[in-house]
Amino acid sequence: MTEMPLQSLPIPNDWDRSGLPPWTYHSPALFDLERQTVFLNHWQVAGHVNDIPAPGDWLTFDLLGERAVVMRGQDAQVRAFHNLCRHRGARVVDGAQGQCRGAVVCPFHGWVYNLDGSLRGAAQPDSFGRLDRAEFALKPIEMEIFHGFVFLRFHSGPQPAVADLLAPYAADFAAYGAAALLPASTAPWQAELPVNWKAVRDVDNEGYHVPLAHPSLQELYGRDYRDIYLAGGLHVSVGVFGDRPGRRWSVRHYVKHVPERPDLPPHLRRSWTYYGLFPNTVFAFTPEGAQFYHDLPRAADSTLLTGRSYRRANETRVQRLSRYLAQRIDRDTSVEDQKLTVWSNESMRSSAFDGFHLSDHEWGLRRHHDGLRALLPVMRLSEPPEEREMAARNKEMLGTG
Ligand code: FES
Numbered sequence: 139m140t141e142m143p144l145q146s147l148p149i150p151n152d153w154d155r156s157g158l159p160p161w162t163y164h165s166p167a168l169f170d171l172e173r174q175t176v177f178l179n180h181w182q183v184a185g186h187v188n189d190i191p192a193p194g195d196w197l198t199f200d201l202l203g204e205r206a207v208v209m210r211g212q213d214a215q216v217r218a219f220h221n222l223c224r225h226r227g228a229r230v231v232d233g234a235q236g237q238c239r240g241a242v243v244c245p246f247h248g249w250v251y252n253l254d255g256s257l258r259g260a261a262q263p264d265s266f267g268r269l270d271r272a273e274f275a276l277k278p279i280e281m282e283i284f285h286g287f288v289f290l291r292f293h294s295g296p297q298p299a300v301a302d303l304l305a306p307y308a309a310d311f312a313a314y315g316a317a318a319l320l321p322a323s324t325a326p327w328q329a330e331l332p333v334n335w336k337a338v339r340d341v342d343n344e345g346y347h348v349p350l351a352h353p354s355l356q357e358l359y360g361r362d363y364r365d366i367y368l369a370g371g372l373h374v375s376v377g378v379f380g381d382r383p384g385r386r387w388s389v390r391h392y393v394k395h396v397p398e399r400p401d402l403p404p405h406l407r408r409s410w411t412y413y414g415l416f417p418n419t420v421f422a423f424t425p426e427g428a429q430f431y432h433d434l435p436r437a438a439d440s441t442l443l444t445g446r447s448y449r450r451a452n453e454t455r456v457q458r459l460s461r462y463l464a465q466r467i468d469r470d471t472s473v474e475d476q477k478l479t480v481w482s483n484e485s486m487r488s489s490a491f492d493g494f495h496l497s498d499h500e501w502g503l504r505r506h507h508d509g510l511r512a513l514l515p516v517m518r519l520s521e522p523p524e525e526r527e528m529a530a531r532n533k534e535m536l537g538t539g
């Protein structure tokens with residue numbers, strides 16, 4: 139295992155500095171294609187195995203009409219299923235997370251499933267004539283666990299196994315002890331924004347805005363912030379803090395109280411590091427804790443920002459305090475980003491907007507757009523096709539490379 143800092147690909151000398159055409163931020167027909175081609179067939183993180191430590195513990199993950207439940211069985215195995223009763227499709231569990239005692243009982247008519255998803259029995263089974271229980275188990279969903287984090291994929295797709303996809307992150311995740319992290323709260327945080335999901339990504343995928351838009355982050359690590367671009371669309375951002383005490387209350391106290399981590403390799407000891415996963419997920423590690431966040435699209439103009447936070451086992455009082463301070467800095471940052479995201483999204487409807495003109499510091503944004511264009515070449519068109527022709531046009535462009 140390497141404990142070396144990751145090395146970035148060089149930014150090309152001459153690259154197209156324009157972004158995606160504005161119409162791609164509000165076309166419902168394109169959004170339908172993104173649903174199938176960008177979201178349901180790419181890996182999504184749903185939580186961490188320690189969110190569901192005991193048999194019968196479960197958490198849910200909803201995405202664009204698909205619903206998953208991740209559950210720990212009597213045998214301690216974690217499994218993922220569609221949260222969909224085989225009788226009439228009700229949710230078999232309701233809420234973000236919870237616990238079943240010994241069995242899952244569908245709240246609609248009371249079909250009962252074992253914790254491994256098999257059907258134990260229907261209510262009033264005689265009313266079905268002959269019912270073959272083996273035929274009606276909960277449907278499994280493809281799942282993979284990477285350093286404790288649970289990844290799901292509703293449909294098979296172009297990405298390799300998570301272990302291969304995220305191999306460049308494995309050494310850092312192991313150094314941070316990701317597999318042993320514990321939940322810092324019992325439910326994901328959530329915020330809904332009336333924007334296209336790409337507007338959220340565009341703001342999050344670059345650090346060029348940090349000096350002006352994020353005074354606390356700038357004070358914390360802005361002088362030593364950099365992007366590391368890796369093959370496979372992976373993108374890491376690192377900010378190293380601690381060269382100055384900081385003037386803002388939360389920054390000053392964070393820098394003072396943040397735990398020393400002599401167990402970490404030197405490049406991670408005083409850094410906030412963000413590990414991106416195409417299309418919509420980021421893992422953030424700091425000396426005192428970790429989180430993941432992702433933007434989950436709901437419609438072309440509606441996106442749910444959500445995530446889960448984690449802490450280290452045997453956390454001391456001072457570690458808890460530094461986690462609280464980091465959360466305050468994060469909360470301010472998130473509010474600042476949300477406003478910029480709304481503005482960026484609005485500009486896509488303005489007749490005066492000529493599109494982006496990107497700096498080298500925004501190459502991450504370009505790479506994200508390139509990833510999308512490879513899946514949906516119709517996004518290369520500067521003028522939108524007719525909505526009803528979107529899918530056909532995209533198919534045609536895929537065919538002609
Ligand atoms: S839908 Fe679940 S028991 Fe009827």
Ligand SMILES: [Fe+2]
Pocket residue numbers: 341342347351352471475
């Ligand atoms: Fe930001």
